[in-house]
Amino acid sequence: MTKTDVEHFRCRIEDGIATISLDRPDRKNPLTFESYAEMRDWFRDLHYSDDVNAVVIVPNGGNFSSGGDVHEIIGPLTRMDMKHLLQFTRMTGDLVKAMVNCGKPIIAAVDGVCAGAGAIIAMASDLRIATPEAKTAFLFTRVGLAGCDMGACAILPRIIGQGRAAELLYFGRSMSAQEGHDWGYFNHVVEAGALEETAQEMAERIAAGPNFGHMMTKTMLAQEWSMSIEQAIEAEAQAQAICMQTGDFERAYNAFVKKEKPIFEGN
Numbered sequence: 001m002t003k004t005d006v007e008h009f010r011c012r013i014e015d016g017i018a019t020i021s022l023d024r025p026d027r028k029n030p031l032t033f034e035s036y037a038e039m040r041d042w043f044r045d046l047h048y049s050d051d052v053n054a055v056v057i058v059p060n061g062g063n064f065s066s067g068g069d070v071h072e073i074i075g076p077l078t079r080m081d082m083k084h085l086l087q088f089t090r091m092t093g094d095l096v097k098a099m100v101n102c103g104k105p106i107i108a109a110v111d112g113v114c115a116g117a118g119a120i121i122a123m124a125s126d127l128r129i130a131t132p133e134a135k136t137a138f139l140f141t142r143v144g145l146a147g148c149d150m151g152a153c154a155i156l157p158r159i160i161g162q163g164r165a166a167e168l169l170y171f172g173r174s175m176s177a178q179e180g181h182d183w184g185y186f187n188h189v190v191e192a193g194a195l196e197e198t199a200q201e202m203a204e205r206i207a208a209g210p211n212f213g214h215m216m217t218k219t220m221l222a223q224e225w226s227m228s229i230e231q232a233i234e235a236e237a238q239a240q241a242i243c244m245q246t247g248d249f250e251r252a253y254n255a256f257v258k259k260e261k262p263i264f265e266g267n
Contacts (some may be wrong), residue, residue: 002049003042005241007258008035010060011042016207017200018054018104025061028113030069035093036117043098053207053214055104055124056199059111064134074143083244093115096151096252099124100222103215105206109132109199110177111192120150122160126218128185129199130177130193136185139172139215147172158225160185208246211266 002018004011011020011104020039022029031138046052068074099106099121115137122136123126130136134244137200138156147169157165160183168175180186190198206214216239218238224232243249248264255262 002046002052004043008032008038013052015204016051017203018052019058019200020055020172021060022065022073023060024116025071028063028066029060029118030066030072031117032069032072033088036095040095040098041093043095043102046098046102046104049104050266052104053205053211055102055106056109056196056203056224057106057111058143058196058199062113064108064110064114064132065116065118065121066113067118067139071098091229093150096120096124096155097253101219103218104205105214105218107199107202107206109195110136110186111195112229115139115233117150120152123152123155124150126221127187127194127202128180129188129190129202130186131195132177132189133192134180134189136176136184137172137174138168142172180218206263210246210252210264212246212248213243216243220264222241 003011005014008023009020010023011018013019018193022035024030040187046055046059054230077088080088105127106125107127107129108122110128110130112131112133114122116139119136119138138147138149138152140147140152152169153165156169159165160180161170164183169172175183175185177186177189181189188198220232220236220239224235227235247267248262251264252262
């Protein structure tokens with residue numbers, strides 16, 4: 001069973017959907033060393049879970065996340081040696097890897113501030129929706145660092161294109177919700193009052209689907225980044241042959257014959 005008794009973020013699970021959020025709304029939900037590590041471990045464990053079929057990451061108090069906490073992370077980092085700095089940057093990258101490899105589609109519902117590592121968490125999700133008030137900023141260069149943080153230089157260009165990603169990563173400027181939608185970063189922009197409901201509806205559609213097939217889709221979306229076209233086509237042939245052995249494939253066929261809507265069971 002997937003853990004809900006987490007300490008450093010909020011989590012609830014209902015009808016196969018896990019809804020999580022950072023839980024420091026008074027500070028616009030910054031990340032700490034502890035919340036990084038706990039979220040990394042939670043997503044790692046999710047790979048082996050059968051009670052969650054989709055994840056929704058929601059804002060808290062009108063903001064998604066302001067990124068790494070200035071006082072609890074940025075300050076201590078300035079006093080660390082190289083060994084411990086590398087341990088930290090690898091740990092934050094492991095959160096992204098855990099999200100990519102968890103086998104469950106992730107929907108980020110973005111409102112208000114979505115900056116730094118918060119923007120990375122949204123970026124690493126499979127689908128993103130936003131309110132008109134959402135402001136996304138990969139602001140690493142504004143604190144004297146490189147834009148290549150937690151996979152940003154690999155993932156962001158694949159979503160919005162190399163030139164647009166370069167603009168955001170060099171200047172660290174805020175991307176508006178409309179701009180993000182125009183660039184293909186956000187799938188939808190909805191009013192604040194409809195944000196979480198829309199995200200939940202999307203998650204419900206996913207959770208009701210062929211969840212083994214969704215896992216395989218997510219796996220292939222990640223793995224095919226580094227494949228040639230020939231390798232990708234062969235990998236997809238193998239993946240699809242595996243999916244054809246599932247009960248959901250047979251259920252879909254039988255429902256089609258009977259002119260009924262298929263009821264998937266995830267196996």
